[in-house]
Amino acid sequence: xxxxxxIETKVxxxxxxxxxxxxxxxxxRHFACEQNLLSRPDGSASFLQGVAEKSRERLIRNTCxxxxxxxxxxxxxxxxxxxxxSDAGSLLACCLNAACMALVDAGVPxxxxxxxxxxxxxxxxxxxxxxxxKQEKEARAVLTFALDSVERKLLMSTTKGLYxxxxxxxxxxxxxxxxxxxxxxxxESLQRRYSKS
Amino acid sequence: xxxxFKTVExxxxxxxxxxxxxxxxxxxxxxFRTTTVNxxxxxxxxxxxxxxxxxxxxxxxxKAEFGAPPTxxxxxxxxxxxxxxxxLCSWRFRSGPPGEEAQVASQFIADVIENSQIIQKExxxxxxxxxxxxxxxxxICLNHDGNILDACTFALLAALKNVQLPEVNINEETxxxxxxxxxxxxxxxRTHPVATSFAVFDDTLLIVDxxxxxxxxxxxxxxxxxxxxxxxxxxxxxxxxxxxGAKLQDCMSRAVTRHKEVKKLMDEVFKSxxxx
Numbered sequence: 001x002x003x004x005x006x007i008e009t010k011v012x013x014x015x016x017x018x019x020x021x022x023x024x025x026x027x028x029r030h031f032a033c034e035q036n037l038l039s040r041p042d043g044s045a046s047f048l049q050g051v052a053e054k055s056r057e058r059l060i061r062n063t064c065x066x067x068x069x070x071x072x073x074x075x076x077x078x079x080x081x082x083x084x085x086s087d088a089g090s091l092l093a094c095c096l097n098a099a100c101m102a103l104v105d106a107g108v109p110x111x112x113x114x115x116x117x118x119x120x121x122x123x124x125x126x127x128x129x130x131x132x133x134k135q136e137k138e139a140r141a142v143l144t145f146a147l148d149s150v151e152r153k154l155l156m157s158t159t160k161g162l163y164x165x166x167x168x169x170x171x172x173x174x175x176x177x178x179x180x181x182x183x184x185x186x187x188e189s190l191q192r193r194y195s196k197s
Numbered sequence: 198x199x200x201x202f203k204t205v206e207x208x209x210x211x212x213x214x215x216x217x218x219x220x221x222x223x224x225x226x227x228x229f230r231t232t233t234v235n236x237x238x239x240x241x242x243x244x245x246x247x248x249x250x251x252x253x254x255x256x257x258x259x260k261a262e263f264g265a266p267p268t269x270x271x272x273x274x275x276x277x278x279x280x281x282x283x284x285l286c287s288w289r290f291r292s293g294p295p296g297e298e299a300q301v302a303s304q305f306i307a308d309v310i311e312n313s314q315i316i317q318k319e320x321x322x323x324x325x326x327x328x329x330x331x332x333x334x335x336x337i338c339l340n341h342d343g344n345i346l347d348a349c350t351f352a353l354l355a356a357l358k359n360v361q362l363p364e365v366n367i368n369e370e371t372x373x374x375x376x377x378x379x380x381x382x383x384x385x386x387r388t389h390p391v392a393t394s395f396a397v398f399d400d401t402l403l404i405v406d407x408x409x410x411x412x413x414x415x416x417x418x419x420x421x422x423x424x425x426x427x428x429x430x431x432x433x434x435x436x437x438x439x440x441x442g443a444k445l446q447d448c449m450s451r452a453v454t455r456h457k458e459v460k461k462l463m464d465e466v467f468k469s470x471x472x473x
Contacts, residue, residue: 066436153438156436
C-alpha cells in the first residue's frame with residue numbers, strides 16, 4: 001500500500017556559504033514533504049490563495065517534474081508543501097532551493113539537483129545577485145532562474161521588468177557562477193547531516 | 198496506416214518528421230501558423246479584437262468603467278486582464294471557477310502589461326484620488342489549438358489600440374463626472390509587446406508556435422516577449438528540460454523577427470481602418 005512519511009527539515013547556513021557578492025545568507029526555510037511518490041505530482045499544494053501564488057506554484061511544480069524520475073515510481077503522489085516563514089527578498093529562489101533539499105531528504109530519485117538564483121538589475125545596469133526585498137522593489141528588472149546541477153542548464157525562468165538581450169546573458173552567466181556556491185552548500189550540508197548519523 | 202502509428206506512438210511519429218526538419222502540418226521548425234487579426238468587431242465593447250493563430254482563436258473585449266484609484270497610487274488607473282478558457286475551446290477544460298492554466302495565463306498577461314508599460318497607468322487617471330478609468334480586458338479563447346499565450350498577447354495589444362475612451366470632465370459644483378460620448382480619443386500605446394512561444398523536444402530541438410498536440414509531446418516550453426527596441430519584457434519558462442545560453446540566444450533572434458512580422462501585420466490592419 002502507500003507509505004506516508006512526513007519529513008521536516010530545517011537547514012541553516014552555518015559557514016559563510018552564500019550565493020551572491022553581498023554575503024547574504026542561504027537560509028533555507030522550513031519545509032515539509034510527504035513521502036508518496038508519483039510520476040506526476042498530484043496538482044499543486046492548494047494552501048495558497050491568489051493568482052500570483054498559483055503561478056509560482058506552477059513554476060516550482062514544473063521544475064520539480066523536470067528533474068524527478070517519476071517513471072521509477074508509478075501511481076504514487078509527491079506533495080511538496082512550502083511554508084514561508086519570512087520573506088526578505090528572492091522568495092521564489094529560496095522556495096526552489098527548499099523544494100530541492102526536501103526532495104533529496106525524502107530520497108526521491110532525481111536526474112539532477114536544481115537551485116534557484118535571483119538577479120536584480122537596477123536603473124544603471126548594475127547586476128545584483130540575491131537581492132533583498134528593498135533592492136527588488138527599486139530594481140528595474142528582477143530575473144529568477146532555476147539551474148540544474150549537471151550542466152548548469154536553464155530549467156526555469158521568470159522575469160519582471162524590462163531588460164536587453166545582453167543583460168539577460170550577463171545575468172544568466174552570473175547565476176550559473178552563483179549556482180556553484182549553492183550546490184556546494186547542498187553537498188556540505190548533506191555531508192554534515194549524514195556524517196553525524 | 199500513418200493514423201494508426203500516430204495513435205500508438207505519437208512521439209515516434211513526431212520524431213520522424215522532426216528528423217527531416219519539418220512538422221506534420223508541413224511547417225518548418227521556425228515557422229508560425231497563418232496569423233489573422235480583426236479589430237473592432239464587437240460593438241458593445243470599448244475596444245475589441247479577434248486573433249487567429251492557425252486554429253487557435255482568441256477574442257479580446259475591453260470595457261472601460263469608472264473606479265476609485267488605489268490609495269497608494271492616487272494618480273493611477275487599473276488594467277485588469279482575465280483569460281477565460283472554457284469547455285468551448287477544448288475538451289480539457291471543465292466549467293466552473295478558472296482552472297490553473299487560465300489563472301497562469303491571466304497572470305502572464307498581467308505581467309506583460311506591467312513589465313512592458315504598454316500603457317502608462319497615469320494616463321487612465323481622470324481626477325487624482327477620486328476618479329480613474331478601470332479597463333477590464335476579457336480574453337476569451339474560442340478554440341485552443343496550442344500557443345494560447347502568443348494569441349492572447351496579440352489580441353490584447355490589438356484591442357488596446359482599438360479602445361476609444363470618451364472625454365470626462367468633473368463638474369466642480371456637483372462633483373459628478375460628465376461624460377462626453379461625442380468626443381472620444383484613442384489610448385496612448387507606448388510599446389508593442391509581442392510574444393513568441395517555443396516548445397522543447399527531447400531536450401534539444403526547439404520548435405516555434407506549437408500546436409496543442411506538440412505542446413503535449415514537448416518536454417518543456419518557453420515564451421519570450423519582446424518590444425520594438427529588442428528589449429525583453431518577459432522570459433517565461435515554467436520548468437521543463439534545460440536550455441543552454443546559446444539556445445536562448447537563438448530563441449531571442451527568432452522572437453525579434455516575429456516582432457517585426459506582427460508589427461507589420463498590425464500596422465496594415467490599423468491603416469486600413471483609418472478613415473472612420
